[in-house]
Amino acid sequence: MQPKNPSNPGRRKFLIAATSVVGAGAVVGAAVPFLTSISPSAKAEAAGAPSKADISKLRKGEMMVIEWRGKPIYVVRHTDKSLELLNQNIERLSDPDSQQDQQPDYAKNENRSIRPDVVVLEAVCTHLSCAPTFYPQIGVTDFDDDWQGGFFCPCHGSKFDLAGRVYSGVPAPTNMLVPPHYYESDDILVIGQDGAKA
Template identity: 50%
Template sequence: MNNEGVDKSKRQFLTSALTVVGAVGTGYIAVPFLAQMQPSVKAMAAGAPVEVDISKIEPGQLLRVAWRGKPVWILNRTPTVLETLKTLDDQLRDPLSQESIQPPSTKNPVRSIKPEIFVAVGLCTHLGCSPTFRPEIAPKDLGPTWKGGFFCPCHGSRFDLAGRVYRGVPAPTNLEIPPYRYVSDTQLIVGEATEGASA
């Protein structure tokens, strides 16, 4: 083949133009493909921290909120409940919460940052059922030793009002404590750890 009459600048221009068109076309194909790999707005919101106003929770009352698709309980414990928690250690599987999932800021006997406000994921650690809040003392169906707590109707697991599991029930560990922190005395954020702690 004879290349004498070929305009090399024209060939180079056509090659460059074709490369640019190919790159733009690849970009138009790649952008939607990569965008669909990002989590949806709904998914991002489901995992986002939740701010909760605790000012209206009366002593003895339980507030339920959702975080990451899970129920989270916020309980305002009375001074009587806090005193009762001190008497239950011999009935509990892990009274010191050594095998529990909880932030370092809640590694204490009451498993909370502020003693009166208890925050926990409301799912049984056995099979993930949601226990019921049973604050009454010694109801007939739970027996004379019941001092109030959370009862899982699925398989009978029992937890005290610090989310600690009783001995002899199917649940292997205490209720999970999510990361949380206080913004003020009346506001807390579930899903964010306190300063200096990791989530």
Template identity: 45%
Template structure:
């Protein structure tokens, strides 16, 4: 009885080679597509969100509704910002207590150049400041009344931080012997006519 001859596979022909090339191309293509699909969300995540863009945008404030002596709080870049309409009496009080202040001339860089003055403002009647204590980030309260019983006879009116007792006058200048080391921060702002203020736009703008 004869031994059967071993079966030797035939070399791959052109149809087989073509099939393998097609499979390889498909695998590479799918891998590349997967990388692209993975990269798209990653790249998108690097772009600022609509909320972030909105928070960074300038904020317009209509001044017509803020009566003399009144304070309005608006949000800008996720921070509370005060817009105070100071009365003539409030402005007159600013020159009477410089000896009690830590930085009465605003030497520290806590305001734009155009607000580095006694009033810390472009237009004296309007004071704009970030409503965050420069000590540990609490929000001070508006205390415009002079010499109240709880703040003492030297209190000229201003902003008091209930967290640790820091005090600021009506121009946001910090008093001596309190925890806060700096005056309140004045953000960039500009006027667009006498009745419209824009927070986040740098420069005095047009006042009339």
């Protein structure tokens, strides 16, 4: 299922972030396109090196994309409204309590996150691995009459809420994956590793 309107307001809110390997000394959070971002060396990537990003410029309602092990990771900062709405829609979700093993234990909570205001998700639809599109707006959309914000997969129409929880009755069988991650400081997010602050 495709949205009738090909324009995507959510895309305008994307922030693209550079990534760096922990310990590599690279600049964190430089605003360069995702596809040319600083990536781990092939050897480090093969070893699953963590990626690090500065989220200080990620404003409420925005998403940035971090590369980790060659995969895009979505990082979203909630608005006050989206936080308020997050668990008012659970009857439409397939696994609202995250019972399936799609997240680390520290993200098995109602926000599926370490910090309530920041969501970290693998940008992979759990149906056939397309990249779900970020739709933060609330209200009527081309694909839902009562959208609360979240992700819509353009390949076959799966829907996920802003915590990556899958809606019932769509092709995707499970919630989006939450990768291992922790915060090195208030602004520095490390993806690919559990940390002492997790």
